[in-house]
Amino acid sequence: MAETTPAETTANEVLAGVLAELAALEDPRVREVNERHGDDHGVNLGKLRAIAKRLKTRQDLACRLWETGDGAARLLALLICRPKAFGRAELDGMLREARTPKVHEWLVNYVVKKSPHAEELRVGWFADPDPVVASAGWALTTARVVKRPEGLDLAGLLDVIEAEMRDAPERLQWAMNECLSTIGIEHAGHRARAIGIGERLEVLKEYPTSPGCTSPFAPVWIAEMVRRREA
Template identity: 80%
Template sequence: MPEATVAEVMAELAALEEPKVRAVNERHGDDHGVKLGPLRALAKRLKTQQDLACRLWGTGDSAARLLALLICRPKAFGRDELDTMLREARTPKVHDWLVNHVVRKSPHAEELRLAWSADPDPVVASAGWALTAERVAKKPEGLDLAELLDTIEAEMKDAPDRLQWAMNTCLARIGIDHAEHRSRALGIGERLEVLKDYPTPPGCTSPYAPVWITEMVRRQEEAPAGS
């Protein structure tokens, strides 16, 4: 399907729709019924098509938007385009994929991280905190980690769910990746008890920061040198 039309792609997405998948997704706030495996397979067939990606995004359909994020050119979007797209992306999966598959690869990522982190809309702010958590782990130079911990300590407990999750991820990354701040990160997690009772499947690590930090540090210490 090298040069598919929007109508052709939408018809294929409709054929992939499964009511049971939609029901499960809707319990998590998403509104599509296409399994991600077939969606990725379709993206692989389509390959990168920026114009088609923009038209698919414009449909407003969540499955089409997820596909668009897989076939677009992340660096082709302007800063204001990405800001508009984030504010349109209200469902969790579309929001997460936009941040992780597109914004992270954009030359505008740092500017948007700073702007979004301070946004009064908690869903927008959660994107800024997600980008901050990645910087904490991969490119912490220039970040004031102590100041980030101050903000997390003051605001995370009462933050709306998605913002709270992103701030908690940032707290955990500070504790995991920066030994000099680990004790304080653990202490904040223990005092605030955010996600302490989050249901965690067997074999998975709890998102409760003290457990998450402790487990990941243990794995790092046990990993063979150079692995």
């Protein structure tokens, strides 16, 4: 058996210390709420971010935390990693492992969007047969609709949404609905069609919305965002 080097011992001790800190923050009430949304951790996200702020960027530790498979550890890993350090295949594998909504969301928003492989992954994920993976492709497409729409076939995206969104699985449906709404908000020339698609499909029309929040129902969402911009 190979001997453990001092550096490896230190890395293991740091990992154990961080995992112990996360375990101490476990709150059964937080876990109960998160599990209702499909997540698997019980750590307050504000406290998690505070740990990340203290640790700063630590790629090696981030990789070790991710490998544990623990939900809170993976969320922390995504906050302290270096997004550009991951290869395309590595990110693809991470996404396919990230089945819980919060880990999936943070991986796409905090890591993949900052990666030089983002566009290649977007294209590959967009039509993936796994609806959770496909939802990541749609999320990256929505980001392009806002920041770099050149080269996107917006009318073609609306065609796909019109044909598939109503019967799509929940995570994919949400991602398609966000893309629909974003096209309507960002591109006036497609706004009427986007609103019309939303009105016909009625996806998320009855979704409960807290007071002061905007409904995710596309026609309402589009109208409110445009109103705010023009106010």
